Amino acid sequence: MDDRGKNPVREIVEPFITLTRSPRELWGVNISYFLEGLCYFGILTLLAIFFNDHVKLNDQQAGWIVGAFTGGITLAMFFLGETADRLGVRKALIISLSLMLMGRLILSNSVLFGKPGLWSGVFFTSTLGLFFVILGYGIYQPAAYSAVRRYTDEKSAAIGYAMLYAVMNLGGFLPGLISPPVRHRFGIPGVFRLYTVFTLVGLLSVLLLIRKSDKPIKKNEQGPSPKERKKFKLKKWLKEHPLRDARFSFFIFILIPVQTLFAHQWLTLPMYVDRAFPGFVSRNMEFFVNLNPLLIFFLAPFVASITSRANVYKMMIIGTVVMALPTFLLALGPNVVFLISYILLMSIGEAMWQPRFLQVIAELAPEGKTGQYMGIGQFPWFLTKLITSLYSGYFLSKFCPQEGPQNTQLLWLIYGLIAMISPVALFLAKKWMGDKLEKRNAN
Numbered sequence: 314m315d316d317r318g319k320n321p322v323r324e325i326v327e328p329f330i331t332l333t334r335s336p337r338e339l340w341g342v343n344i345s346y347f348l349e350g351l352c353y354f355g356i357l358t359l360l361a362i363f364f365n366d367h368v369k370l371n372d373q374q375a376g377w378i379v380g381a382f383t384g385g386i387t388l389a390m391f392f393l394g395e396t397a398d399r400l401g402v403r404k405a406l407i408i409s410l411s412l413m414l415m416g417r418l419i420l421s422n423s424v425l426f427g428k429p430g431l432w433s434g435v436f437f438t439s440t441l442g443l444f445f446v447i448l449g450y451g452i453y454q455p456a457a458y459s460a461v462r463r464y465t466d467e468k469s470a471a472i473g474y475a476m477l478y479a480v481m482n483l484g485g486f487l488p489g490l491i492s493p494p495v496r497h498r499f500g501i502p503g504v505f506r507l508y509t510v511f512t513l514v515g516l517l518s519v520l521l522l523i524r525k526s527d528k529p530i531k532k533n534e535q536g537p538s539p540k541e542r543k544k545f546k547l548k549k550w551l552k553e554h555p556l557r558d559a560r561f562s563f564f565i566f567i568l569i570p571v572q573t574l575f576a577h578q579w580l581t582l583p584m585y586v587d588r589a590f591p592g593f594v595s596r597n598m599e600f601f602v603n604l605n606p607l608l609i610f611f612l613a614p615f616v617a618s619i620t621s622r623a624n625v626y627k628m629m630i631i632g633t634v635v636m637a638l639p640t641f642l643l644a645l646g647p648n649v650v651f652l653i654s655y656i657l658l659m660s661i662g663e664a665m666w667q668p669r670f671l672q673v674i675a676e677l678a679p680e681g682k683t684g685q686y687m688g689i690g691q692f693p694w695f696l697t698k699l700i701t702s703l704y705s706g707y708f709l710s711k712f713c714p715q716e717g718p719q720n721t722q723l724l725w726l727i728y729g730l731i732a733m734i735s736p737v738a739l740f741l742a743k744k745w746m747g748d749k750l751e752k753r754n755a756n
Contacts, residue, residue: 354488358488362375369429369430372584391451391689394689397452403523406453416441416448423438487603492504492599560745567735568629581724613664628666633739635659635662636659639657
């Protein structure tokens with residue numbers, strides 16, 4: 314086909330125009346996902362500090378709790394990702410948001426339950442609230458991506474996935490504006506209560522915009538019959554499990570080193586900014602820490618448009634390199650210019666590979682198994698959160714303590730070297746991996 318007559322601007326703009334004509338169900342999912350990005354990132358940014366100040370845990374203990382929470386979410390996706398396939402998108406989203414609403418209500422009021430400390434009433438109540446959020450989020454994200462697959466077509470699918478990722482990140486930026494004034498006046502529990510209200514609004518958007526029929530828009534995707542949904546054969550499940558494919562397993566697990574930078578967004582960066590940058594930067598920590606989601610909101614759909622025909626594997630290599638290298642800027646020492654440059658450059662790298670990775674997982678899934686594949690594809694992310702939380706608190710206490718001498722240069726040098734393992738390994742495995750992924754993506 315001759316491409317000489319095509320308008321490049323139209324090629325970029327057309328998918329967005331197609332997306333604006335999407336069914337109201339997709340708008341309901343995007344509104345809910347936007348608010349969930351606000352609540353999730355807003356709470357996550359303050360969670361370790363909450364356990365430091367209000368539950369009276371040390372850096373290591375707080376890191377373990379946050380790691381268990383974020384890792385638990387991904388593990389929950391592994392087991393609960395099929396919920397949307399079995400119950401339908403609408404029911405799955407309602408159940409998940411109801412669980413998260415209950416969890417955040419408990420978490421935001423946990424300080425009322427006695428004295429703080431490890432194994433105290435405050436500790437048990439706050440962790441109970443997090444447990445409900447874990448269950449809810451384990452259903453929520455796979456259901457949201459299942460909805461995008463269901464309510465988009467071939468022309469709008471790539472932008473649909475990127476937009477879902479982008480609106481979540483736009484929501485993730487807003488705590489940087491909302492949280493500081495609320496936190497300084499009402500404390501962290503007051504911020505959590507505000508996010509509980511936003512969770513309720515997200516639930517209402519699903520109830521009002523997603524029709525009860527929940528019928529597939531695409532004629533060729535009817536999903537499994539009710540009888541098929543009820544059957545479960547372990548032998549067949551193991552035989553068809555994606556992790557049996559060595560290349561697929563390598564592809565998702567080798568991303569763990571670079572994904573540690575995501576985990577450091579809430580395990581290390583908030584405390585680093587709060588402790589190493591005095592004055593205005595420290596006081597407005599949430600704004601600087603949450604610049605990444607704002608950048609992703611603009612970058613993800615734009616990068617998806619201009620790279621929609623690019624080789625997926627090459628994009629993974631280039632994207633992970635661009636994401637990992639800026640970490641070495643922080644190894645030069647605490648400097649607000651280096652901090653902002655790091656956030657900007659790593660966000661560009663993230664926008665290059667992360668949405669495409671999620672799209673590949675969703676598109677590889679057989680009909681009716683999107684949620685299951687999304688859950689399984691997220692398993693290495695569970696390991697990333699768990700592993701990173703095991704050492705992040707120790708590194709903070711050693712290289713960036715709240716009081717005493719700091720050596721943040723060495724902290725970020727180590728983290729940069731860890732992150733670079735992913736692009737180097739992907740490059741070395743290019744010949745082995747390339748053909749296989751191209752065939753799968755084409756199919």
